Amino acid sequence: MKVKIFYLLFFIFQSLNAQQKFALSTQEKDYITKFIYPLKTFNSEEIENDDLKILEKLVGKSKIIGLGEATHGSSEVYQMKYRISKYLIKNENFNLFSLEANMPESFVMNKYIIDKVADPKTILKHMYFWLWQTEETLNFVNWLKEYNDQNIPKIKFDGFDMQYTHGAIRQIKEVFQENNISTDEINELNKILKEENKGTRKYSKKGQEKIQIVLEKLKHKEISFKNEDEKKRYLQNVRIIEQKIQTGSSTERDKFMAENIKWLMKNNQDSKIIVSAHNYHVSKLDKSKMGYWLHKDYLDDYKNIGFAFYEGVYSASIDQKIGTYNSQTAYPGTLEYYLNSLNIPIFILDLKAIKNDNNNLGKWILKEIPFRKTGSGTDKNEFKKTKVADSFDYLIFINKSFNSKLLNHYSK
Template identity: 40%
Template sequence: MRIGFKITSVIILFCLCNVCGLAQRSLNLDFELKNYATSLPKRWYAGGEGFKVYMDSIEKYSGKWSLAMEKFGDTNGKFGVYTGRLPIEVLVGKNIEYKGWIKTNDVKNGYAGLWLRIDGENGAMLALDNMSNRGLKGNNNWTPVSIKMNVGQEAKNIDFGGLFTGEGSVWFDHLELYIDGHKFIDIIEPEPKTFIRLDELAKLQKYIYPLRTYEPDGGDTKDLKVLDRLVGNSKVVALGEVTHGSSEIFKMKNRIVQYLARNKDFDIFSIEANMPESYKLNDYIVKGEGDPRKLIAGMYFWTWNTEEVLNMVEWMHKFNQPKQRITFTGFDMQFYEGALKEISEAFQQNEGIASEVDDLKVELDKIRNASRQNKGMVMMGDTVKQKINSIITSLQHGINVSSFKTPEKIWLQKNIDIVQQYLGLNSYSWRDKCMADNVLWIKNQNPESKIAIWAHNGHIQKTDQKQGEHLAKQLGDDYVTFGFTFFDGSFTATGKKGLTSYDAVEAYPGTLEYLLDQVKEPVFILDLKKIKLDNNKETEWLLEQLEYRRTGAMGGNTIEFSESKISEDFDYLIFIKSSSPSKLLTEISW
């Protein structure tokens, strides 16, 4: 189970996105397609802390390459792994067999094997076989191994790969997949697109809207007038970011938020930060109460503790004078402290409820501390679960019978909901669902309002069970997405150097950003929605699987690009030539 959980963490971060119909693209089962940036197999995440992982052209079972892993000395509980994803839509209800050939040399204190995992709703594990009871040890020439599994109707994801948990050297090659006994024949994939033809460029220009600047300088906004048409009457606009630390992207989003507030009556802003703590910042936005720097830091994440976010907050405060015109909110649920504080302060004169809140915090602190030691959310025992549920039920009753007005009761019940969401946090898919639910809660409490959302590209996208997919299903055309990306530069992130600036991997041939750079516009909006609708031959490449940047909060990685259908993920894409690091307000370790 321990290995199974860690594998899941790797999958969440580096999974390969949807393969439609098992015939859209190669699964690269024989490791013959090489990733330009990493020199590792395309379509796979491959790595492991302390492990040397590489493609080997000398020791192989078939084709040009095998995937090799080496580790000498104490593994310290770490392991090497390669990870991919199978297309669930064509495998539900089928029997699958996953085969491969493995060679080992002096493997000890562990084993080498294949693994396959089936997940259900919200990332719940339905089945896992990691060959822990039959993995290869010692010295073995090329040996066939396999995993067989039935895919039930409740399956939502199927992830697979290989792992090496010990010391020595291991080679993987010639993977095969059988569906109900029939061998899957992998397709031969063409070379990636590396340049835009003149006729394609001419057609593409019709879907490009150059922007004057990304700076929220208060200057001419004629270039943003196109947003009137792109946003239309939609009430929820999501603004993404390809890293959590790109200054130009933050500034561009600030500029767009200002335009939407001034010209499109957007009166609620909601950020990817814990809900109760974000609402505290609204006290400064509206009433000027509190220190904005401390309130921003109180949202926990270094990602928002920047000059760029502070500048936006200060603008919002000024925009609300002499009357309120915009509200600052958040929709995340990764912490419980703020929610408990809201309840405790509301019932500070009620010793009974105050005592229950203290008891609940003790139990939650235990779970959090155990989760940090385990590097993942731990399962509650029945006794603890019953105790927590009993306290929560009592608190809910206390809120219901209190003398608070209805809005206060609704808010306190929402804070109970944040605690319950935190307790269920066991996967990114659960977090995305909860964040979507929280945005919908904000919208339902303010039915006449328009909301601007600030979050990572990976959350706002309309695919892959992300927050954006949940919102798109509920809101339809009322939900509009703007993804962001850049060609080169640097960004603030965490990594081996700590929290600091990291160089980005420059977009390379075959990536979306490499192609968009050929437009020779430093900042522009790409209308993916209309490209998809018009479906012209010259722009059909934008409707296919493309590698594009998907980074986040981690720096120093060679893997910053992965494949997806950008036209399915976002309605519009904002391209910025170069990124520079966001400017942190204080030194924070995270």
């Protein structure tokens, strides 16, 4: 009996001790709070933006800002990203917004926000994924159009992904038709692309060689372009197809996305670009991430902001069912659990300053720590050990997030 009581008391003591390890001390809380900038709202329609003035200091003279997202379907996260984007456009001269979406199809959005033609819902629908077919994104592109109606220079919209060839084929075909060039070659290319894909992500070496022969011909076609920008876009569409047939892994995809952002920087005068993608694409952590390559090439000209939330629901595609799902509440030991214990609903955390300060009270946040990693779907455990402070310059925390609002036209 005494032995049983001993083991029971030992178990209780161990449990209490474990719980204590999952709580920040008062000193640790006070220390971390010194690097926090509270935000009053995530609402992208907010007019008073004094709380965002800190971005002028954090962003500095950087020309590329990567805005992450904890999931692909969290309304408050997207609203906060769009609120920040509006501020950077109005106050910091950012002039291009680029989304983790197929490049050719995304570029079409300029017909709406600059040329005042086309239907934004239809354009979003042709960007394939449900992720951007939301009220949050539609409201933002409508704001971009209104801004462009009243301001010069105009803000441009683009993508940097290459998961599909359809848009590139269509736009190349349009150029041929405008120049009265037979489209037989393009139709044949499209046929080869479909035949060689065979439902897999990677094209065979033989298939790549067949396609590359046609692409080389397209690069050297005699075409009368209206201007140099049209020629550059034509060649970039050819490059998108090249990238697609060479992409067989997420690492290759991320490297090509970084390449496409560099193309945007090079081919847009006085470019300052807002890059919107998942946390793990904008991350600087390793060579498998787009953000790594941007940081490698642009150094301090590239800064990024990760996003985190404690609990809520989100839009997701799980087992091929698109709907609203409960997110996993951050459990003891996760970064989000610690941040929620500070009792500040929304804030920016300056990870860069904590790293530079190198104080023992902040060393826990510099280590590998469970951090939410959820895309358009999820595993049962949404948290993966991550070196968050090595991944992001800054982190925006939101205590509770709800699902993004899918547009009515989207068919589930």
